[in-house]
Amino acid sequence: MTRKAKREPQARGTRGRTFLYAFAAVISLAGLLDATYLTVLALTGETATCGGSTGCFEVLGSVYARIAGIPVASFGVLGYFSAFSFAIFTGFGYERTRKLFVLTVWAMFAMTLWLLYVQAFVLHSFCRYCLFSAAITFLLAGLVVATPPPRGSED
Template sequence: MYTLAELIALAGLADAIYLTVQALTGETLTCGGSPDCFRVLGSAYARVAGVPVAGLGAAAYFGVFGLAVFAACGYRRAVQLFPWAVTGMFLATLWLLFVQAFVLHAFCRYCLFSAAATFLLAGLAVALPRPSPPGL
C-alpha cells in the first residue's frame, strides 16, 4: 500500500514541479489554448505571499513521499504522521477546488490532476491499518 502511495506522490510531485516552473518563468504553452488554465494559474489564488501554490504542493508531495518510504520500511513515526500529512493536503485540495468552482468558475487540468492524486492518497490513508498506540 505504501509503495502505491509513493508512486502517487511521485506523480503529484512531477505535476507540481511542472506548475512551479511554469509559475516562475511565466511560460504558459502547457495551457494548450485553454482560457480556464490562465484564469486559474494567473489568479491571485495561485500564490500565497508571492510563493506559487504549486511550489507548496511540490513540497507537500515530497514530504508525503518521504513519509510513505519510511513508513514502508517500518518507521513508526512515519506511519503515524502519514495520515495527518495527507489530511492536510486533502483539506488544501478541497479549498482549491472550491476556489476553482465557485470563485474563478474555471478549472485547470493540471490542478485537477493534482487533486485526483491527493484524493487517491487520502483513500489509501483511510484504507491503511491504524498504527497501534505506543507500548502495545
C-alpha cells in the same frame, strides 16, 4: 537505545500494507512531477495552456495561485515530497513516520478542497493540472483511510 532499536520491527507491517505504502509513494511521485512543473511555470511567469483550454490561464494567472507571493504549486512540491518520503519510510517499517504521512495527506486534502472551491465558485474555471493534483490527493486520502494502523498502534 541503539539505532537498531529505533527502527520498529518490519514484521508488524503485512505485505499488503507495504504494497499500499509503495503505491502511495508512486502516486506521490506523480503529484510531485505535476507540482514541480507548475512551480517552474509560476517562476518563469508562464501559465500552462492546457491543450487549447483557457482554464489553466485563468486559474494559474489568478491571485489565488500565490500565497504571499509564493506560488501555491511550490507548497504542492513540499507536500508531495513529504508524502513520498513518509510513505517510503513507513513502507520500510518505520512506523513513527506513519502519523506524519497521515497528517501530511490530510493537510493536502484540506488545501485541495479549498483550491477546488476557488476554481469552481470563484474563478469558474478549472485547470487540468490542478485537477490531476486533486485526484492524486484524493487517492492518497483514500489510501490513508483504507490502510488501518498496525496492531498495537496508539491511533
